[in-house]
Amino acid sequence: MTDSIKTNKVWQQDKNHFIHPYTDFSTFHEEGSQVITKAKGNFVSDSQGNTFLDGIAGLWCVNIGHGREDMADAIYKQITQMQYFNPFGHSTNAPAAELAAEIAKRTPGDLNHVFFTSGGSVSNDSAFRIIHYYNNLRGKTTKKKIISRDSAYHGSTYFAANLTGIQATKSSFDSLGDELISYVSAADMYRRPIGAEQLTEDEYACFLANELENHILRLGADNVAAFILEPVMGAGGVLVAPKGYHKKCADICRKYDVLIVADEVVTAFGRLGQWFSSEAVFDFVPDVLITAKGINSGYIPLGATIISADIYRVISQPQCEGGVFSMGFTYSGHATACAAALKNFEILEQESLFDNVNKLGPYLQQTASEMLLTNSIVGDVRGTGFMLAIDLVSNKQTKERLYLAQQVFEKCLEKGLIIRPVGNVIVISPPLTLTRDNIDSLISKLKEAIDEVSSEMILGDNI
Ligand code: PMP
Numbered sequence: 430m431t432d433s434i435k436t437n438k439v440w441q442q443d444k445n446h447f448i449h450p451y452t453d454f455s456t457f458h459e460e461g462s463q464v465i466t467k468a469k470g471n472f473v474s475d476s477q478g479n480t481f482l483d484g485i486a487g488l489w490c491v492n493i494g495h496g497r498e499d500m501a502d503a504i505y506k507q508i509t510q511m512q513y514f515n516p517f518g519h520s521t522n523a524p525a526a527e528l529a530a531e532i533a534k535r536t537p538g539d540l541n542h543v544f545f546t547s548g549g550s551v552s553n554d555s556a557f558r559i560i561h562y563y564n565n566l567r568g569k570t571t572k573k574k575i576i577s578r579d580s581a582y583h584g585s586t587y588f589a590a591n592l593t594g595i596q597a598t599k600s601s602f603d604s605l606g607d608e609l610i611s612y613v614s615a616a617d618m619y620r621r622p623i624g625a626e627q628l629t630e631d632e633y634a635c636f637l638a639n640e641l642e643n644h645i646l647r648l649g650a651d652n653v654a655a656f657i658l659e660p661v662m663g664a665g666g667v668l669v670a671p672k673g674y675h676k677k678c679a680d681i682c683r684k685y686d687v688l689i690v691a692d693e694v695v696t697a698f699g700r701l702g703q704w705f706s707s708e709a710v711f712d713f714v715p716d717v718l719i720t721a722k723g724i725n726s727g728y729i730p731l732g733a734t735i736i737s738a739d740i741y742r743v744i745s746q747p748q749c750e751g752g753v754f755s756m757g758f759t760y761s762g763h764a765t766a767c768a769a770a771l772k773n774f775e776i777l778e779q780e781s782l783f784d785n786v787n788k789l790g791p792y793l794q795q796t797a798s799e800m801l802l803t804n805s806i807v808g809d810v811r812g813t814g815f816m817l818a819i820d821l822v823s824n825k826q827t828k829e830r831l832y833l834a835q836q837v838f839e840k841c842l843e844k845g846l847i848i849r850p851v852g853n854v855i856v857i858s859p860p861l862t863l864t865r866d867n868i869d870s871l872i873s874k875l876k877e878a879i880d881e882v883s884s885e886m887i888l889g890d891n892i
Contacts, residue, residue: 437476439464450585463842468495471860471867473847481842484871485849486860489663489695490722493776494862500728500772507768516762525762528770532735537708539738540718545731545762549694549721550584552732553592553657556690556717558756560654563740566750572654572686573609576644580615580665583657583692592657595665597852613637613644615662616670619809619820620828630671637670638677642685650685655717657690660706666854667818669811670711679713688740691715694732698723699777699861701814702787710813716740725770731763782861790814793868797857800876806831806883817857819879833882840878846871855879 434440444461464476471494474480486492493500507524516525529543544559546552557575564572575592577583583592590598591605594612614622616637621628625636645653660675662668682689691713696706697720703709705718717740721732736744744754760766777783790813797817798810808822821831834850841848849856857871 434461434464434477437464439476470494470496471863479842479845481845481847482867482871482874484841484847484857484859484875486858487727488722488849489700489858490727492699492723492861493726493773493780493782494860497776499776500726500769503772504728504765504769507765512765513760513763515759517757522762522764522767524764524767524771528767529762531771531774532733535704536718536735537705538714540715540735541738542736542741544734544736544757545760545767546721546734546758547730547760547763547766548584548732549692549719550586550589551758552694552719552721552734553583553589553690553692554586555734555756556657556719556736557588557592557655559734559736559740559744560688560690560717562756563743564654566743566746569651569686571651574648574653575610576641576648576653576656576687577610577612578615578658578662579612580617580662580668581612581657581659581692582662582664583659584694611644611648613640615665615668616674617666617668618671619668619811631673634671634674634677637674638681641678642681645681645685645687650687653685653687655688655690656682657692659692659694660696660711661701661813661816663695663816663858664851664856666820666851667812667816667856669813675707675711675713679715688716689713690717690719692719694719694721695723695816695858698726698773699783699786700816700858702783702790704783723773725766725773728769728773729763729766730760731766731770777861780862785863786815786861789863789865789868792865793817793857793863793872796868796872797875800872801879804876804879804883806833806886807879812857815859815861815863819855819857819875821853821855821879833886836882836885837875837878840881841874844874844877846874846878848875 440461465473466476467474471483472480473483532543533541544555546555577592577594579594581594583589591610625633628636679689691707693705701710708714716737718735725731794812801807801810801819806821807819808825808828809820811818821833823829823831830853832853834855837855838848838850
């Protein structure tokens, strides 16, 4: 941050009044914010005139790239036609109806019914409200408990924050308690639980699936409503599960009448080269699928809770005990947000962006491994598709976490690259429009930044 920014009006207004998500107030009060003023394609610029390659697609969401005029035209057209009217009861609008149908065409299994929200957290909250309601209506009134995973990220509303297994996000906040929500191990190939270190990939998948089964049995299957998982854990450090893990977990859930909820807020709409990754990449069909972010590439807030035909049949029975289905938001099925999603779908298809991920994803992963693993503070480089993480360690043998991702982030900024620091992990989740040249530039800037941080650390140690 330069001193000249302190005279910037936006910088001052922001510092005095805008409460930012996930902010470190120990530095914010002095440093304030970087003001992002322009965004085009795979790049964004700030008020100081600096331009950055966007290595995180805004926040895992701007899949088609920034500042697109075709999106602006679609949004303008919808606003001037009919920007918003509530969809409560029997009222609807064309973009919401069409988008629900377009989603149903692409979802796995019979996930044919879409409840629209305004984001990922709210979609998760909605899923569990619907699941409990569904169980009440089918007479399974004790089935309430939810199993999540350590290191999972499911959002920041009260309920979604409790589904979240990242402990660092919870300190000093209240919790709903483990009566309702409990956790099993993350499917972490790099740092495995005790007893699983030497297992083959398949044995490890069985180990984790057994843990889930034992957990369900301990809670009592009659008390367990659902198991929630991100197909690839995102904010928890881009954890790619051992092969076969998802299918094994899904089979166990079916055995005990436990619904499986796939939180695809990050992994849908092309980030892994498919519309949805649960079935296409990981070979399981969830009962409920959660999306947001890439659904309209973040141009207007939108999320969706997508439910199976069976759940829909139960909750929509005429004259069922529940009476009127009494949940919904002012912005459920927001016409303009849905119109943006329809245009986003068209762009994803017309520009073959999933092909781009399928072609360049392996190149991104391989280049990152080759260039970065040589550094003594890089313990692991992992990912799939356009999700990548670099795990910083102080010792490659013990895998002890090295919390220097923030320092790497700052070095990257100086070099014109934005990455996401999460404790000891650097996360990359670029727009799907990324080119091969962009990848080369991204990895070489990142390498320089990590090299500088590690040599400063070694120098610091020597002083
Ligand atoms: N689920 C996952 C997997 C996410 O990554 C996120 C956000 N990063 C959420 C839920 C929450 O979404 P939102 O911030 O839109 O509420």
